[in-house]
Amino acid sequence: MKIAVTGASGLIGNALVPALRTDGHEVIRLVRRTPRTADEHRWEPQHRSIDPTLLRDVDAVVNLAGTPIRPRPFTERYRQEVLGSRVDSTRTISEALAAVAAEEPGRRRVLLSASAVGYYGDTGDTVTDERAPAGDDFLARVCVQWEDATRPAADAGVRVATLRTGLVIGRGAMLVRILGTVFRAGLGGRMGSGRQYWPWIGLADEVGAIRFLLTADDASGPVNLTGPDPVTNADFVRDLARAVHRPAVLPVPAPVIRLALGEFGRSSVLAGQRAVPAQLQAAGYRFTHPDLPAALRDALARD
Numbered sequence: 001m002k003i004a005v006t007g008a009s010g011l012i013g014n015a016l017v018p019a020l021r022t023d024g025h026e027v028i029r030l031v032r033r034t035p036r037t038a039d040e041h042r043w044e045p046q047h048r049s050i051d052p053t054l055l056r057d058v059d060a061v062v063n064l065a066g067t068p069i070r071p072r073p074f075t076e077r078y079r080q081e082v083l084g085s086r087v088d089s090t091r092t093i094s095e096a097l098a099a100v101a102a103e104e105p106g107r108r109r110v111l112l113s114a115s116a117v118g119y120y121g122d123t124g125d126t127v128t129d130e131r132a133p134a135g136d137d138f139l140a141r142v143c144v145q146w147e148d149a150t151r152p153a154a155d156a157g158v159r160v161a162t163l164r165t166g167l168v169i170g171r172g173a174m175l176v177r178i179l180g181t182v183f184r185a186g187l188g189g190r191m192g193s194g195r196q197y198w199p200w201i202g203l204a205d206e207v208g209a210i211r212f213l214l215t216a217d218d219a220s221g222p223v224n225l226t227g228p229d230p231v232t233n234a235d236f237v238r239d240l241a242r243a244v245h246r247p248a249v250l251p252v253p254a255p256v257i258r259l260a261l262g263e264f265g266r267s268s269v270l271a272g273q274r275a276v277p278a279q280l281q282a283a284g285y286r287f288t289h290p291d292l293p294a295a296l297r298d299a300l301a302r303d
Contacts, residue, residue, distance in 0.1 A: 001214065002026045002057055006043075006089060007064030007114070011173055012165075015207045016062065023211060030054070030065075045089035050096050060214050061097060063113040065089035066146075070174070071269075073262040074138060083142050086114075090149035098156035111153045112213055115162040117199050117226060119143035122271030125197065129278035130164070130222040137267045147222070159220050161213055166226035166275060169295040170203025176299045183237075184244045192254035194234030196272035199226040202295035204288045209277075212285045219283045226275045228290050233272070236292065243296040 003020055007013050008029040020027050030043045030050070043050040045065060055061065067085040072078070090113055097111055120128050121135015134144050147162045154160040167175055182188050201209075209225050231239070241248035257265040277285075289295040 001059040002028070003060045003062060003214070004028050004030055004055060004058045005062045005064065006030045006045075006093065007066065010064055010068070011168060011170065011203070012206055012210075013064050014172075015170070015203055016064075016210060019207050019211060028054070028058070043092070045092045046084070048088060048092045048095075050092055052096060052099055055096050055100050056103070058100075058109070060110045060112070061093055062210060062214075063090055063093050063111065066114065068174070069139070069264075069268070071178075071261055071264055074264055079138065083145065086142065086146040087149045090146055091152070094150045094153040097158050098152040101153070101156040101158055105157065108159070110159045110161070110214060111150060112161050112163055112210055113147070113150050115143050115147050115164045115222070117164050117166045117224060117273045117275045118267070119147070119164055119222070120273045120275065122196075122267070123273045123275075125195070125274055128273050128275045130224055137271075138263055139267050159217065161220050162222050163210070163213075164222055164224045164226075164275070165206060166199035166201050166224075166230075166273075168203055168206050169200050169292070169299045170206070171299055171301075173203065173299065179237075179240060180244060180300055183240050183246050183248065186246050187250055188237055188241055188246065188248045189251040190234045190237050190248070191252045191257060192233070192270045194232060194237070194251070196233050196270055197230050197274040198233050198236045199224075199230045199273050199275040200236070200292055200295065201225050201227050202287075202289035202298060204298065205295075208288055209280055209285055212283070213280075216283045216285075219279060221279075223279045224275050224277045225280065226277050227292065227295065228277060228281065228287060229292065230274045230276065231292055239292050239296055243293065243300050
């Protein structure tokens with residue numbers, strides 16, 4: 001297959017591109033800066049601009065573009081950046097795919113487009129699969145608009161799967177870097193009550209699931225990319241502490257998190273989703289790291 005990847009410089013993209021090439025695929029990377037290599041091509045999603053010929057002979061697009069969501073207060077400017085970067089990139093790709101699909105209506109194409117389990121809002125301890133409704137906080141509303149931006153491609157007959165990803169556990173992941181450092185210093189502990197679910201997925205399975213979905217012709221619509229065994233925050237920090245051989249005895253009170261991080265703290269730290277990968281498993285995917293300790297060991301291994 002010839003595959004175009006956006007957001008290839010991020011955590012997932014950096015791991016995905018070489019994996020796709022190892023599988024024998026031809027990969028081009030869409031970048032917003034001046035291209036540096038022959039496989040890079042410029043596009044300007046902020047202006048909804050892309051050379052229409054770039055996707056003419058492409059079989060699949062993996063769309064991972066979007067401003068990273070960081071542990072910081074959600075200012076109005078940052079909200080617009082988070083929303084705009086996702087909707088603009090996805091709409092640009094989707095419309096471009098729709099245009100080339102109209103030129104070759106019989107050709108099979110696929111769009112795998114990033115989303116997040118934040119789509120569901122805070123679901124407490126309810127087991128949450130892809131049939132669950134959207135939440136109503138800021139990140140949930142972002143996910144709704146993000147996924148809706150794929151509609152032109154779907155309407156043109158492109159197979160579209162929206163990848164509702166959980167917390168990615170891998171080397172270089174911001175979550176692993178920050179919490180790994182804190183816990184190695186013996187300063188870690190549960191956050192708030194610790195009863196909120198933190199849906200996670202190992203980086204190897206994030207990449208593995210994307211590779212799998214490229215050719216899983218029956219898989220379309222929302223797909224939860226989460227580990228099969230979601231855990232509470234208390235269980236997460238316990239397993240992390242064990243992985244770095246340190247105690248987890250210093251809980252962070254909820255009011256401190258709300259004060260320091262505002263809505264990010266409320267929606268991404270103190271809230272959560274007990275999300276399960278129902279569609280992915282129904283399609284036949286088998287996990288490399290089916291439990292959190294295995295994913296953490298891989299992410300925290302020292303070279």
